[in-house]
Amino acid sequence: MNTPLVDALKNCANNPHATFYVPGHKQGKGISEQLSALFGETVFRYDLPELPxxxxxxxxxxxxxxxxxxxxxxxxxxxxxxxxxxxxxxxxxxxxxxxxxxxxxxxxxxxxxxxxxxxxxxxxxxxxxxxxxxxxxxxxxxxxxxxxxxxxxxxxxxxxxxxxxxxxxxxxxxxxxxxxxxxxxxxxxxxxxxxxxxxxxxxxxxxxxxxxxxxxxxxxxxxxxxxxxxxxxxxxxxxxxxxxxxxxxxxxxxxxxxxHLLLASLDAAREQVETQGKHLFDYTLDLASRGKAEIEKISDLSLFNPSLPQAGCYDLDATRITINVEQLGLTGFAADEILHNELGVTAELPTAKTLTFVVTFGNTVADIEALITGLTQLRQYQPETSLVPLKLSGLPPLAECISPRKAFFQEKTVLPLADTVGKISAELVCPYPPGIPVLIPGERITIEALNYLQQVFQLGRNITITGCSDVTLKQLQVIAS
Ligand SMILES: Cc1ncc(COP(=O)(O)O)c(C=O)c1O
CATH class of the missing domain: 3.40.640.10 (Type I PLP-dependent aspartate aminotransferase-like (Major domain))
Incomplete structure (x- = not known):
């Protein structure tokens, strides 16, 4: 084991001393009973600040x-x-x-x-x-x-x-x-x-x-x-x-x-992958490929498996599983909600047509079995109207934009959503996940972007639209003309 920060944390935490520094819980002695019952006492002993x-x-x-x-x-x-x-x-x-x-x-x-x-x-x-x-x-x-x-x-x-x-x-x-x-x-x-x-x-x-x-x-x-x-x-x-x-x-x-809990976890994670990486990823890749083999047998689901290499897709991480649920008559958002609320499976990321599952060495064979069972059962759910997909058509030419910084600081006005087409956005409007902005400050607002936001808002109950001052998305802030 070669984990200097983890070792130093261990030594310091276990060396008795009067703690007149922050954090105020003083190695857990001042932590709420509720939290201590939930987390156990150990984690607080190691929650130390920047000690020499x-x-x-x-x-x-x-x-x-x-x-x-x-x-x-x-x-x-x-x-x-x-x-x-x-x-x-x-x-x-x-x-x-x-x-x-x-x-x-x-x-x-x-x-x-x-x-x-x-x-x-x-x-x-x-x-x-x-x-x-x-x-x-x-x-x-x-x-x-x-x-x-x-x-x-x-x-x-x-x-x-x-x-x-x-x-x-x-x-x-x-x-x-x-x-x-x-x-x-x-x-x-x-x-x-x-x-x-x-x-x-x-x-x-x-x-x-x-x-x-x-x-x-x-x-x-x-x-x-x-x-x-x-x-x-x-x-x-x-x-x-x-x-x-x-x-x-x-x-x-x-x-x-x-x-220092986070920083020590970096030290430990580095040591873990450095010394056991091959073994850990033999296991992870095997889990993911077993999952994919079973998914391919489920009708009406298609696995994301682009041919390699091709333009924009030179290689693919085999530990990720992405499926298209469109043939089920469901959006990725609806499928996500069903899996999470009713079938005991939680994906990482839904989009309009897809769901992405992150497989790591923390997963088990039982997780993959639950995923396959859940995906098989998805077919029993009612189809719904599908979401018109957003085609990212890029930003308007630069001459039509102002810099994001300028837009951020410029005088703004609030308009009803329908009146904002063609105006310059003052907001960073971003469905999360995946955290890819649909509108950024300084960008000219298009009808496609607004349609997409409205549809995500209506269908994506597991998605939060961040960044807009009106969380009901009825109005948007634009640059005052
Ligand atoms: C492409 C990409 N970059 C950066 C980030 C930010 O990463 P973090 O969550 O570690 O702050 C994310 C988060 O999901 C991401 O998807």
């Missing part, structure tokens, strides 16, 4: 520095930062570290909302590229090398290229040529690999973007490895990005009291 024995994150010192260096080695980066505020903070820091006010950044239309938040913070100008779209499954893939090449030829002054790989459904971009292209313009390639922390730890998994030439990679260890929720990593491998600006951005965006 741990070293700090900014600048990295002592045990914390060693733990981050071990993570860098294991994941194949030059430098790695522990994140206690999720990949959300990593995505925002990566953009803040590479783009300033008025700088152009090339990014896919289906970015996570954290990237849009970073555009507001930084003042960067988005040059959006539409990802290749799978119309059968109504899912975005990734952006292609050709599309980026063409965009770069029109925007040679861009300061960074940002991609999402893998997507929620496990679709991976063709990273090596994207990295070569980015570097030929001396630009950093930032990869939001929030869903790909396990890549590279088994020969049948996609390789890590870090070995493919990416410069900054952000990974949520809490999504696919054994770390606590919010525990993520940001890796740097580049001379094009200033590490000290990146570090400052990370410090600005994160709590000054990071949870």
């Amino acid at each position: 024995e741990f070293g700090g994150l900014f600048p990295p010192e002592g045990v914390m520095k060693t733990a981050q260096e071990l993570a860098a080695q294991a994941f194949g980066a030059e430098k790695t930062w522990f994140l206690a505020n999720g990949s959300t903070s990593g995505v925002m820091a990566a953009i803040l570290a590479t783009c300033g006010e008025g700088d152009k950044i090339i990014l896919p239309r289906n970015v996570h909302q954290s990237a849009i938040a970073a555009l507001i913070f930084s003042g960067a100008i988005p040059i959006f590229i539409n990802p290749i779209y799978d119309l059968n499954f109504d899912l975005p893939y990734t952006i292609t090398v050709e599309a980026v090449k063409q965009t770069l030829s029109q925007h040679q002054d861009a300061k960074a290229i940002f991609i999402v790989s893998p997507t929620y459904q496990g679709v991976c971009a063709d990273i090596p040529p994207l990295a070569t292209l980015a570097h030929s313009y001396n630009l950093p390639l930032i990869v939001d690999a929030a869903h790909g922390a396990h890549f590279g730890f088994h020969p049948q998994l996609p390789v890590s973007p870090l070995t493919q030439g990416a410069d900054i990679v952000i990974q949520s260890l809490h999504k696919t490895l054994g770390a606590l929720t919010q525990a993520s990593l940001l890796h740097l491998q580049d001379k094009r990005v200033n590490p000290s600006r990146l570090s400052t951005a990370l410090q600005c965006l994160q709590s000054s009291s990071p949870s």
